[in-house]
Amino acid sequence: MSLLNSPADLAQDRRARVASVLQRYGVLVALALLLLFGALRYPGFLGAYNVFTVLGYNSMFGLIALGMTFVIITGGIDLSVGSVAAFASVIGALLSPHGLWPALLGAVAAATLLGLINGLLIAYARILPFITTLAMLLAARGLALLFAGNQSVSVDYDHGFTALGQGNLGGVPYTAILLGVAYIVGALVLRSTPFGRHVLAVGGNEEAARLMGLNVERVKVLVYTLSGAMAGLAGVILASQFGAGQPTEGLGWELTAIASVVVGGTLLTGGLGSVGSTLVGVLLLGIIFNILNFENGRGTISLSAYWQSVIRGAFLLLVVVLQNQLTQRKGRRT
Template sequence: MNAFRNTFALKSSGDMARLGVILALAGLILFGALRYENFLSQYNILSFLRYNSMFALIALGMAFVIMTGGIDLSVGGTAAMASVVAALLSPYHWAAGLFGGIAAGLAVGALNGFTVTVMRIQPFIATLATMLAAYGTALLLAGNQSVSVSYDSGFTAIGQDDFLGFPIPAWIALLVYFAGWLVLERLPVGRHVLAIGDGEATAALMGLKVRRTLAAVYIGSGALAGLAGVILASQFGAGQPTEGVGWELFAIASVVVGGTLLTGGSGSVGATLAGALLLAMVFNILNFENGLGWISLSAYWQSVIRGGFLLVVVVLQARLMSRGASEGRV
């Protein structure tokens, strides 16, 4: 009975967090619409969606990793390396740049999966090592400078063009999130991911293929980071070997703000998207405030704000879990 009550309490707190992030996002949109003249302009909306699709993609990969109780610190470095690979391959064909960048991400994800599942290295250490290796590889491939993409192969259309009046990067993110929702909510592997997060040993005793599932999760995270790197290179016209710093923090913050527990075992694809959009919306509003002259914040403040968001939400999560556990003991 106590276990049941504890589980119910935790689920309720998770549902409250997911509802809270949606309400907060809606509140920010309403605030922006009322305060700024061009907030809901076509230019701002499309620019917002085009740019933040990269962060939404890495947040989704991070969400599945955190649901298993792991962490992936390599997503920023992977995106930077993939952007360089995509830029180098873009002169051959747009598809070469696209799939080459994704393949680079897959390689990093496979290495993460191998070190975590076969070598039994803690995810924090394993992905920290691959993050450093990815940044180093990006700098080596790029010769410590930005790598221009080809404008003749059609590669830039991936990040800069629209389809049916909607940015192509946003279409990509939307399709990937729909696929992520199917995996988590409709396929057995989604239940396996959550079961591993609840307890890896217990999941193994249940007969679940823990290593295979964990490897797939890290490979998926790497692939999505690689895809984000492709969009980065295509959107800005160059592979960026020094880009991606702090992206892992944005991804973790988006996932946690969306109500996913850092301890694993629960999560929502839709709430992760809402969390990513909420953080992005905060920065969008700050840019408008800079334009009005009320405040003057440099881009470096983004890391401070992300860290503050993450700290506040983690503290709230810890208190909700503590409260749920104490109620379960009553």
């Protein structure tokens, strides 16, 4: 028997294959098991009301996670998305007397500009993404408080602005439809366009991408601009859904987005990721907190909203550790 086919090598190869399958499909299996658990334990868990409520509320996190997916695939990070969303919610509320579309476009444009600034500083000033987006986190939060006068800004209910966050089409919330469309477009862009291939190439090996003739700086600018736009859209939904622009909202949203992206299998080191897997990650986190709310209602546990941040942090740490272990095992195979 050759060394290549020794029992130890075969066992290692099997472990690597299992690690590869878990990395690709583990989150989908976990989501299916959670849905089965909820359906068996709670009456109405899979009913239309609960399903659409979860989708409608988590649409904000889903949109932010979509933009974050492109950023992380390039090997970057965006810590400013929560503050940018809060800023956009304030702008949307201030513009709401002019109607839905002016408020939507104005808020998304303002957030996109902040994302563009992030991208320009990271790509051309070569400031680390962590530092750049941390600075923007503070700046966007300050702008939100400044424009809002340090208080919530009530939206105008007479010109259709709240239709986006509170309306539905055949019982399906507009926000859920918007989320689905955004992810379909995002998946097509990542897998079927030159830009998507460039994003993957930059994350895989930036220097190799540069030698191939790719404009690495432009790719970075575009992904951070996209992240800002998605955060802006989430901010508009926030204001429309809850009836007010909220400058202090969005705390920890970047953690939720990063957790959703990473649990979906996108590597924090970049070069590998999937839009569809990110959506599964968003739904997985949403279902976890939905189950906790059901348990609170049954009196089984009593967790305040502050515990959600603790759970998100612990969940993200667990996923990163597991992802690291699976990646190492997969790497040993090759």
